[in-house]
Amino acid sequence: MREKQRAIAIVVVMLAAIFSGCASNPDVQEVQPDPLPLWYDGKAKEEIIGFVNEISDFFSDSLVPPEKRIAVFDNDGTLWPEKPLYFPLEFIFHLTEEMAEEHPEWKTEDPFKSVLEGDYTALTAEDFPALIEATHGGMTQTEFYRRARKWLSKAEHPRFEEKYKKLAYTPMLQMFDYLRKNGFRIFICSGGTVEFIRAYSEVAYGIPPENVIGTTIDTRFEITEKGPVLYRTGVIVPPLNDREGKPVNIQRHIGLRPIIAFGNSDGDIEMLQYTAEGRGPGLAVLIHHDDVEREYDYDKGTEKALELAEENGWTVVSMKDDFAEVFPEKEEEEKVEPGNQ
């Protein structure tokens, strides 16, 4: 009889093994006590999780089938900082400096002169198309990616003393994971130039290039001696991916209305309205920069969006009170002896 008992014990162990095997299958959703540990408990976290539960609930009237679960995220100020300057602008200034040698006339010609002198306050919105055309025009697409990656591998944020591509807000990266687990496809929808973001989106955010929508610089296809090449013309394809340009480009690119949108400034208003104010479920989330200690504290450029959030009941995320962490723990730099490089 002891043999029989042992046989039963073995079966029990094997069954346990089978079931634990099933549970480790990534297709089977695990029960998670807190899907967003990098977010403090509070109204914002509750509203986001509440919305996701609601649209995923098979018995809810608000059920959205997985095919239609689209979430869009602004980039600068929503996924990483936008101060002291938009990082994509810094890259344009960097290209201007790098190319200035071939263009001695830039020393006396604006807007180049102002950029080379570091007088960015002298620049107006109208100057940027000219700067983009001068710095991006004629470059092959491959060369552009190479230069963007090179800059991103070196350029550091002046205050945080960290590479830009390592400044993604970790609670937002966790939000991506959480939404993906709930069947969402995630897109960036940024006013920045699309290929600059594509140069690092996979590495910094785990988002493939085709899931990035941005302001588009046109290209021209040509068969050269070296084979087929795409040249950047430097000309912006209208509309700029800002304000009402965002819903238009979301339609061009995705073809579906998103049901979740995250933004942080007045430039995101139309995207948030398009997502949350139409028919059917939609969640608009506004990231509010109110954390002077860990990041920045400002309302400028977000006044109208904050008003509309109040009016329409959009979710407002306080970086101070809702983010348990802002940036990843800094890695210890490998120390290189100066004479040893």
Next chain:
Amino acid sequence: MREKQRAIAIVVVMLAAIFSGCASNPDVQEVQPDPLPLWYDGKAKEEIIGFVNEISDFFSDSLVPPEKRIAVFDNDGTLWPEKPLYFPLEFIFHLTEEMAEEHPEWKTEDPFKSVLEGDYTALTAEDFPALIEATHGGMTQTEFYRRARKWLSKAEHPRFEEKYKKLAYTPMLQMFDYLRKNGFRIFICSGGTVEFIRAYSEVAYGIPPENVIGTTIDTRFEITEKGPVLYRTGVIVPPLNDREGKPVNIQRHIGLRPIIAFGNSDGDIEMLQYTAEGRGPGLAVLIHHDDVEREYDYDKGTEKALELAEENGWTVVSMKDDFAEVFPEKEEEEKVEPGNQ
């Protein structure tokens, strides 16, 4: 001892259960004797499988990491027929007829007059922007999808007596599965208007709307009394997604050079060149319509592409000799008694 033997037997059975459990895990790739049974064995199939094996082989110099495995497919003539008329054109003609009541002047005004009289041969390439503007302009995006789906749910092919959306070539659908299993992301890149394809791509091809690139009709965002709305302006966003417009729009949309492209006509040449003639591995495949029995037999509009295929060693697929099947088996129509509806 018999008890012990029984215990061992039970363990063996349980182990077998565990291993068969693992094998049915979809993440574990199964050994498949023929990954493309709907393709006859031959040069085309060999070249395609050979290329996929090569770029997936960890020890190959041609290894392409999964992040860069992009495959693009033309639509009309590559994934479904394009005769007797491009199906997207038929839809534009259908809209023209449907809207003619509100536009009595169309009876005497070309190009509308020719369309309403069914005299499609009278139309030139220049007429289409006017037809698109008249039939798409002012319509909301939601209404456009509704009309496209309604038409697609009814319209039948005159020769095959089957709904258009059921005329996807089954060997091509199998190709999608095969490439997906090998880590590819799949995009349609069609000269047709993008939202027409998006109206059925998920149902007919299993391709989500964001993976469709096509000729884009612009939209305009507006806040109306009923909430935020996208109106179709009816104006085409240049370039047309044809010829050199294809690589340009692939860059705008995906941001990566594809490594596999399937096309069937001269309009696909630049996409095939961009994919296969640059640096690094690339496979260009041309579907050749040479099957008068099961589909159509024609070279018109493909002459130059066939020449280039020969010259550059592109893979040519003979629908007659390489497709083991063209369309899915027809479902038996449910017979409804005429007096019983």
